[in-house]
Amino acid sequence: MDLDDEYQTVLDYFEETYIGRLGANHTRRKPLFTIDFWNMFHRTTQSLMRTNNSTEAYHRRINSIFQCSHPTLWVFLQKLIDEQYVTHADVVHIKSGQVPKSKKKNERFEKRLLHLISNPHQDILTQLDSIANNISL
Known part of the structure; x- marks a missing residue:
């Protein structure tokens, strides 16, 4: 897919910062922030806080x-x-x-999110759409 320079700049930023730039020998350099630092999968499955x-x-x-x-x-x-x-x-x-009211609402959200990551959809777009819908509820 061919994107204009504005989109390519954003993609380059994310690749450099979070994934690691692909080198000449088809290996990735170390990103500025490793996946363990920014990925929330384990924090979600262990019901730990993900934000401040x-x-x-x-x-x-x-x-x-x-x-x-x-x-x-x-x-x-x-x-x-x-x-x-x-x-x-x-x-x-x-x-x-x-239990505080906000805690009850957060618990329902956490259960739905945990269910989505524990039982992912086969299609990645359906999975992302389901997560986005869960966030907007």
Whole structure:
């Protein structure tokens, strides 16, 4: 397939960074990031975190609590105390066996994704389409 230069630049970037450029003797050079570094298959099958979304979500939460860039010391301390109470209440709920709503949604997503990678479709395009559909649910 013949792609214009703009697409070829993107393909070259991915090959150099994640796959490794094909050398003259038909062997690949080491990529900038090895497959073990960026591939999430094993992390998915072992139900490990694949992103830092929880950290980003907490950062958004703190920003929404303060609702300003430079609070006074007293406002800052009061907001931290208020957040500590909320966090403590969450911990008490978790210890009592209650599952947070976001956790339930993530568990359903994780089960669907694990099923897709454990039982892959024969056709790669169908598999990719199924994964994409799972992500958009």
